[in-house]
Amino acid sequence: MPFIRAFSKVAKQALLSPGCGCQPITVAVRTISFSPRQVTSDASFHSVSFSETDHPKVLITGGLGQLGVGLATMLRKRFGNNNVILSDIRKPPSHIFHSGPFIYSDILDYKNLREIVVNNRITWLVHYSALLSAVGESNVALARDVNITGLHNVLDIAAEHGLRLFVPSTIGAFGPTSPRNPTPDLCVQRPRTIYGVSKVHAELMGEYYHHRYGLDFRCLRYPGIISADSQPGGGTTDYAVAIFHDAVKTGKFECNLKPDTRLPMMYIDDCLRATVEMMEAPADTLSMRTYNINAMSFSPEELAQEVQKQLPDLEVTYDIDQVRQAIADSWPMNFDDSNARNDWGWNTTTTSRSSSRPCSTTSAQTRASQRLTEGKEVA
Ligand SMILES: NC(=O)c1ccc[n+]([C@@H]2O[C@H](COP(=O)([O-])OP(=O)(O)OC[C@H]3O[C@@H](n4cnc5c(N)ncnc54)[C@H](O)[C@@H]3O)[C@@H](O)[C@H]2O)c1
Numbered sequence: 152m153p154f155i156r157a158f159s160k161v162a163k164q165a166l167l168s169p170g171c172g173c174q175p176i177t178v179a180v181r182t183i184s185f186s187p188r189q190v191t192s193d194a195s196f197h198s199v200s201f202s203e204t205d206h207p208k209v210l211i212t213g214g215l216g217q218l219g220v221g222l223a224t225m226l227r228k229r230f231g232n233n234n235v236i237l238s239d240i241r242k243p244p245s246h247i248f249h250s251g252p253f254i255y256s257d258i259l260d261y262k263n264l265r266e267i268v269v270n271n272r273i274t275w276l277v278h279y280s281a282l283l284s285a286v287g288e289s290n291v292a293l294a295r296d297v298n299i300t301g302l303h304n305v306l307d308i309a310a311e312h313g314l315r316l317f318v319p320s321t322i323g324a325f326g327p328t329s330p331r332n333p334t335p336d337l338c339v340q341r342p343r344t345i346y347g348v349s350k351v352h353a354e355l356m357g358e359y360y361h362h363r364y365g366l367d368f369r370c371l372r373y374p375g376i377i378s379a380d381s382q383p384g385g386g387t388t389d390y391a392v393a394i395f396h397d398a399v400k401t402g403k404f405e406c407n408l409k410p411d412t413r414l415p416m417m418y419i420d421d422c423l424r425a426t427v428e429m430m431e432a433p434a435d436t437l438s439m440r441t442y443n444i445n446a447m448s449f450s451p452e453e454l455a456q457e458v459q460k461q462l463p464d465l466e467v468t469y470d471i472d473q474v475r476q477a478i479a480d481s482w483p484m485n486f487d488d489s490n491a492r493n494d495w496g497w498n499t500t501t502t503s504r505s506s507s508r509p510c511s512t513t514s515a516q517t518r519a520s521q522r523l524t525e526g527k528e529v530a
């Protein structure tokens with residue numbers, strides 16, 4: 152156990168230190184000669200460029216969800232507190248509001264978003280706003296607005312202002328006719344959720360804008376993300392976070408997926424590290440603009456067994472949510488991320504730079520469990 156705690160710290164330090172092996176910041180000066188929504192004559196005037204010694208100025212949309220605060224913390228350590236702005240339509244808790252710049256931004260308000268980008272000289276945009284899979288199915292019209300119309304606003308503003316744009320995709324961008332074990336980057340994509348459809352749309356629109364307008368679009372397909380300090384926002388993989396919180400708080404957990412439902416999962420630190428590495432990767436290493444990233448794959452019964460090794464009294468029962476189960480049954484069981492490994496050096500083994508011990512499924516789960524038992528869970 153102490154090894155795992157030390158291991159987690161060392162991995163984090165290795166990641167954040169200058170000698171971590173991450174690519175130096177080299178940002179191509181882009182001149183967008185034409186942009187989709189604005190007049191063409193002065194479009195290049197709006198392009199933002201900065202020298203290699205400057206830090207990027209980052210805006211994160213939908214930043215108060217499961218992933219945004221962690222990413223802001225990581226980026227602020229690298230680029231300075233004031234160079235990373237969190238935004239959302241929700242009111243931030245006090246500790247987040249006081250930890251660095253926060254601004255209200257509704258991605259459906261194109262002019263407001265453009266004003267924020269211009270006034271703050273934004274150069275990187277991380278677009279996290281979305282309705283996730285289960286919530287999306289309960290409000291398709293809103294999911295369509297936020298996930299598709301919102302994306303269009305973000306794409307246009309990024310193209311007009313020469314931004315580097317990161318939009319996450321998901322295992323949910325695949326469907327029942329995709330190969331499921333493993334799922335490669337390029338294969339049939341016919342998802343059956345509005346969430347999945349909107350993410351395939353985002354992948355294709357981003358790649359189209361890259362080819363058509365020179366937009367520096369970057370996209371990773373995340374697995375289900377496990378975190379201790381932040382709660383998930385209504386997805387099919389939420390059970391894999393809830394189990395840790397419920398185990399610590401009540402000693403009981405009711406799972407809404409069948410015991411043998413196998414899905415790709417990743418610990419949040421690895422997901423955020425992948426995001427930063429992908430954003431910093433030199434453009435010429437990217438043979439594609441959308442990559443799978445993989446870490447581990449497990450079922451609820453396997454996860455429950457691992458948690459029970461730490462908390463043997465944990466009682467696990469099953470009450471299946473048919474909507475979530477149908478979604479999970481249509482998703483990949485395992486991801487093939489060989490292109491990310493080959494092109495820009497993605498390596499899920501967080502210890503690779505500091506130790507020879509691999510980050511196994513069990514140790515990643517244990518890290519999540521440990522952070523909770525150390526009392527770091529969300530209040
Ligand atoms: N968490 C995961 O397991 C996971 C896995 C794969 C992909 N992703 C993707 O990563 C991104 C971030 O995921 P997350 O888990 O943090 O999501 P989340 O649901 O926790 O947070 C999304 C945020 O978007 C905000 N939002 C909603 N409507 C908005 C609007 N109109 N304008 C601005 N913000 C708005 C919400 O207030 C919320 O804070 C999403 O695009 C998601 O699809 C997440």
Ligand SMILES: C[C@@H](O)[C@H](N)C(=O)O
Binds near residue numbers: 322374383388
């Ligand atoms: C997998 C991911 O996209 C999200 N956690 C969901 O379940 O909807």
